Amino acid sequence: MAFPASEIIRRQKGEILVQVSACGVCHTELDEIEGRTPPPAFPIILGHQAVGRVAGAGKKATKFQTGERVGVGWIFSACGRCAACLAGDENVCEEFRATGRDANGGYARFMTVPENFAYQIPDIFSDAEAAPLLCAGAIGYRSLRLTNLKDGQNLGLTGFGASAHLVLKMTRHKYPNTSVYVFARSQKEQDFARELGAVWAGNTEDEPPEKLHSIIDTTPAWKPIVEALKNLVCGGRLVINAIRKEDGDKDCLLKLNYPTHLWLEKEIKSVANVARRDICEFLRLAAEIPIKPEVQEFSLEEANKALVELKEARIRGAKVLRMD
Numbered sequence: 001m002a003f004p005a006s007e008i009i010r011r012q013k014g015e016i017l018v019q020v021s022a023c024g025v026c027h028t029e030l031d032e033i034e035g036r037t038p039p040p041a042f043p044i045i046l047g048h049q050a051v052g053r054v055a056g057a058g059k060k061a062t063k064f065q066t067g068e069r070v071g072v073g074w075i076f077s078a079c080g081r082c083a084a085c086l087a088g089d090e091n092v093c094e095e096f097r098a099t100g101r102d103a104n105g106g107y108a109r110f111m112t113v114p115e116n117f118a119y120q121i122p123d124i125f126s127d128a129e130a131a132p133l134l135c136a137g138a139i140g141y142r143s144l145r146l147t148n149l150k151d152g153q154n155l156g157l158t159g160f161g162a163s164a165h166l167v168l169k170m171t172r173h174k175y176p177n178t179s180v181y182v183f184a185r186s187q188k189e190q191d192f193a194r195e196l197g198a199v200w201a202g203n204t205e206d207e208p209p210e211k212l213h214s215i216i217d218t219t220p221a222w223k224p225i226v227e228a229l230k231n232l233v234c235g236g237r238l239v240i241n242a243i244r245k246e247d248g249d250k251d252c253l254l255k256l257n258y259p260t261h262l263w264l265e266k267e268i269k270s271v272a273n274v275a276r277r278d279i280c281e282f283l284r285l286a287a288e289i290p291i292k293p294e295v296q297e298f299s300l301e302e303a304n305k306a307l308v309e310l311k312e313a314r315i316r317g318a319k320v321l322r323m324d
């Protein structure tokens, strides 16, 4: 263990020091870099899907032993006192702080985190496998919860990145009679979706053979939303799992036609951040299924390369930086 480094980083009250071994690369990092959800102050260390081992503890941090493996997700802290926090919805707390945006994150060999916002990682996962579960998986889990889907109803996924491919696996386990329809821009993603059990995969603007009860959107664009609304059953729900939308195709919204896209009680709901219970429940579920994400590993020095590849959607699966 790099003891001197661990001494350089100051642990605050209730915080643990984590020696990071793997950290997932997420589209939200592009949103931070490109200014859609900018960090409030610079410099900041990105990264909110970190897995590592406890290397020290600040005063009043008693939950973990030195050497214990922990994960850190997007939620770094919340006030703990407001109505949202008390209801377990700390993801919408006004004082919500995000790892790697409002506090230094896991693109690093060491990081600190409040111990109440670190999670034990089930043994069946390697560090690199666990990393993408902490964001893409947990937020995917929250998105799936927010669809209110019942077993046997049709689920659509528009966009087929790291989160969606995990949602497809979760859905097949939790809702074995549900058919999943995937809308993705590349043939590769569509093939991957079918391989994982989607009954249908097509382009964003293709019409699936059946109407869908819920659709989860994980794209950075607007067109998939307009297209998705058209494919919902009456009373169906579109869940938008995107921290920000890019402005490139915003004029697509002008194509929104009330009778086609919204009438008959169709709903739109966004997913904001992630609560601790989403991460805990999802890690348990992922171990039970089990869900092991396909990962592509990069060294910490290759972080920019990983981000560029993510932006250009060059390969399937989740990208993970290795610190060792």
Ligand SMILES: [Zn+2]
Residues within 6 Å of the ligand: 026, 027, 028, 048, 074, 135, 136
């Ligand atoms: Zn993320």
Ligand SMILES: [Zn+2]
Residues within 6 Å of the ligand: 078, 079, 080, 081, 082, 083, 084, 085, 086, 090, 093, 094, 095
């Ligand atoms: Zn709060």
